[in-house]
Amino acid sequence: MSDIPLSGQTEAEHLRTLRKKARRRAVLAHRGLIFGLTVVLLVAFVAVFAPLLAPYDPFAQNLSLRLAPPFWHDTASPEHLLGTDQLGRDYLSRLIYGARISMGIGFGAILISGLIGCTLGLLAGYFGGKVDAVISTIITVRLSMPIILIALAVVAVAGASLKIVIAVIGLLLWDQFAVVTRTATLQVRSLEYIRSAQAIGCSLSHILIREILPNIRAPVIVVATVELAHAILLEAALSFLGLGVQAPLPSWGLMLSEAKTFMFFSPWIITLPGVCLFILTLAINLLGDGLRDVTARGK
Amino acid sequence: MTMSKPLLRAKGLVQSYRVKSGLLSGARELHALKGIDLTINRGEIVGLVGESGCGKSTLARILLGLEQPVSGTVEVDGVPVTQADKRARARRIQPVFQDPYGSLNPSMIIRDIIALPLKVHQICPADERMRRVARLADQVGLPARLLDAVPGELSGGQRQRVAIARALIIEPELLICDEPTSALDVSVQAQILNLLMDLRRDTGVAMLFISHDLAVVEYMTDRMFVMYLGQIVETGPTADVFSAPGHHYTMALQQSVFSPDDDAGLPTTRLKGNPPSPLDPPTGCAFHPRCEAATGTCREISPELVDLRKGGLCACHFPLGVDSGNTPLTRSDPHALRESG
């Protein structure tokens, strides 16, 4: 019929394409989202392809060329774009490998905390009652613990290694996932499609994973971005205090820590990893805010 | 297969909830169902009418096994079903809910939504599953191109067709339709009601049809129950209940139905007051504060369901159409009778 707007398309399909276009326009028009996404993808790319991108071995020392300034100084060494550190290691290569550590720890930790938090939140929200009371208490207990002190204590006892740092951060940052998942589940739980699934005889895991989880993914993704930034900063803080990643691994936090002795004579050595951390966490937070804006709009 | 054994029999269903009514006052008991008996035979459409808060949705959830009653039993084919055989019950009893916008998972495509029961009950291999989905979509009048859409792209009527297809795909013996058309436009409602009638004719599926709309119940059902505040106040063949209602509440409901072609004007006999809160039900007959014919007996003694006519039961001391004078038509004890006289 002539009522159908475009050839071969139904009204619903037509509207769907129009809405998709509008969504795409909204995404492209959101500067924070675009900036955040670009930076995060760039850092992720650098992290993945670090061995190909780094001009030098980040561990190779060259004691004859220590604390070489970066390219904007007159005395810069032409071989080392961003100079070298106190042991003569190429700073650009260390920053590139540092991205790997930050992203690796960040993603590893939110994977663990997301799994714990979402499971607890789903169970609390879905069952309510006593289950909810118990889980809510666990969440409150967790919220009342000072993260950095607990992390310090655990790392001090268990020893510092990459795996332990990921595990500790992962086990500490699940609270926001649990809170948000629980609230979102509560809203979805009473909807009729959940009751339909129960009446069909679906298993608990099916209801939680297939029926509820996909429909609360938007807030969970937003929390994941915030917690990713949180995890990266926490790693930097632990490393700075000497209880995170151990030397000679090039973590940005550790680089800050190592550089603090030299910061008065070679300010770039502390500025560069600091700027990297700042830009990455800012980008991740902007990405999270942008995602929230765009998904809220689509609803 | 004998016809004598009903498909579903509910006996003495009682349900109550604890409700917090205020900050300082403690929890109170809300009696949602107060002893409901109900049978549904094979291939029959049974109506359940009542206003919001009368417990009809609670009853539906109990029959579907989504809630456990405080007491009472539900038998399917003479065998009591318990919480344990959830999946077995699900194969025989399926729901169609009211809200076509909330009853479909918004992040699944229609094809998967309809196929889900087959998958859960592992009824047939994947390719056969898709053939059955296509066949059923055709049967419920759902265009095949919509099978790959998500619910957000469908209209209310189309969604309700999806919900019906999903309910029917495992060939249950009983559909519990909880207000299946009350969220739809009239012209769409007509399509869905016709569809349900066709499906009943073609598949022989029995239905419990829950609605607040008497005209729809009259159109759809063979037998009906009228509920008021957690109790059944009248039951019987639909035609009989409509031609000669026994309970004053049934009569009031009937007078509140407006059909567009008679110009009877607004109802003259009016119900008094507002529906009572289930938290604070009246004594005696729950309907007495709103009833024109209420006497002292009604205030004190709760009437029981008694035979009104062949196949019809009514819980009223002074049922309509029965010239009982001032004698209450109940098995009430003589002491109470003396008081009322």
Place this chain on the structure above:
Amino acid sequence: MTLLSVKNLRVNLRTDAGRLRAVRGVDISVERGQTLCLVGESGCGKSMAALAMLGLLPPSAEWSADEMKLDGVSLLNAGQSTLSNIRGNRVSMIFQEPMTALNPTFTIRDQLCGVYRRHKGGNRAQARERAIYLLERVGISNARNRLDQYPHELSGGLRQRVLIAMALMCEPELIICDEPTTALDVTTQAQILVLLAELREELGMGMIFITHDLGVVSRIGDHINVMYAGRVVESGTRDAVLGCASHPYTQGLLRSVPRPGVNGLQSRLGTIPGTVPSFYQADPLCPFRGRCERKLPICASQAPPVRSGAGHHSALCHNTEISSIAGNSA
């Protein structure tokens, strides 16, 4: 004099998917003491038309009209202050959802008296007296005590009564009811309809009653506008439109309602095939032609004419004869 007269009202909503044409040239006229029913299915533009008349459209909406007169005075170029003086005072509205139309943080007294004092001035005691009088008038027992209750303490039926009382506080000349009984139980619906009919009679108000329920229309309407896809497709007195429907859409709607005494085993309900046309396309042709049983070749090429019969009965259709019985009565 006609109380409210609106000519060629158009409302568009800006959405992600383009411009949604909700109301596409609707004429409305209401007399004092009369009820005009706007009937149609969801999406036909009936609520948008009402909101436009009150100036309560959402920010994403734009509207236009050739004429909009209240009691002979044009509202088209009226300033914001004139409009807000009219709204809630000379014209008031009753919404569908009694649960959300009252502010949960204020008592009944605050909400009722607030409206009165904003428009009529007067002191607290006067406002309170009027509130009590009206609460009693709409059938709320124990009105004095109800004044200090909050909306959540009342049942749905009571809340709708409070809303009606609130709409009447300033003695409006016109009251617009947007599906006021849809969220209520059937017995409560009957009570509210009786109440509205009595009040209209008593106060001589004009009333616009928006509903999808043809049964309700048959009880409360004097004049009916049947709307489809943003247009009035049939208009006339109640008896003419319901008894002698001329537009194929009205006829289809009437056939799809289950009637008393009819069982599905004996007869099927009439249905209207197809779906509502696009909201987004400007289309001067008949909006119903895609679903019409009586469509002619001309329907796909020429805009439908207004066929009118006696007593203001008219239908927007190429293929109809108005053989109105209302000719005698009107």
